[in-house]
Amino acid sequence: MKKLSLLFTFLLFASCNAPVENLEKKAGYLKAGDTKYDLSLGDNSAVEIWDQYLDAHNNQDLEAIKALESEDLKIWGPEGQVVEGKDAHSEFLDAWFKSNNPKWDTYFSIPVKVHSDDQPGTWITSGHNLTLTVDGTEITTNDVADVYIEDGLIKMFYIYSRKLPEPAETE
Numbered sequence: 001m002k003k004l005s006l007l008f009t010f011l012l013f014a015s016c017n018a019p020v021e022n023l024e025k026k027a028g029y030l031k032a033g034d035t036k037y038d039l040s041l042g043d044n045s046a047v048e049i050w051d052q053y054l055d056a057h058n059n060q061d062l063e064a065i066k067a068l069e070s071e072d073l074k075i076w077g078p079e080g081q082v083v084e085g086k087d088a089h090s091e092f093l094d095a096w097f098k099s100n101n102p103k104w105d106t107y108f109s110i111p112v113k114v115h116s117d118d119q120p121g122t123w124i125t126s127g128h129n130l131t132l133t134v135d136g137t138e139i140t141t142n143d144v145a146d147v148y149i150e151d152g153l154i155k156m157f158y159i160y161s162r163k164l165p166e167p168a169e170t171e
Helices: 002-016 045-058 062-067 086-100
Strands: 026-032 035-041 069-076 082-084 103-114 122-134 137-150 153-163
Touching: 026 103, 045 062, 045 103, 045 122, 045 137, 045 153, 062 069, 062 086, 069 086, 082 086, 086 122
Parallel strands: 069 153
Antiparallel strands: 026 035, 035 103, 069 082, 103 122, 122 137, 137 153
8 A cells, every 4th residue: 555655646746747738739720712720729818808808898998998909900790880990999889888788798708829920819709698778678699709819909800690589478
């Protein structure tokens, strides 16, 4: 028993000194034109930035939102809208917050690194439910955002949206 205990202790200490496995395992690809780029898991700090960004939206804090955006921000909305620049986005949000009181509830986010010199940042694919209050009625959509973050700032994102069915009435 003493030998077994000694062996276990040795294995425990040896495993603590084992080299760390490379976390940049291939996780799919991105095809752009005729070029195919490898993907791997990205930096999770980008997910934290996106979470802060949505928290600022939920708090309707325009200054905090602008502080997380790059000057050349570009957004493609779910209905074909295109917003360019953080000032234009702030103007859009100011009106939208007043008329719809949007609230985000994120249920997943995953960071992805595109192995391309043209994209040194991290992409995030994130899913959330968005609840709007329109004329006193709540409308909820299920959205997916593809977000590009570089140098700690949100540079661009695309939103894909699906309206959720209204809950069935209970008797």
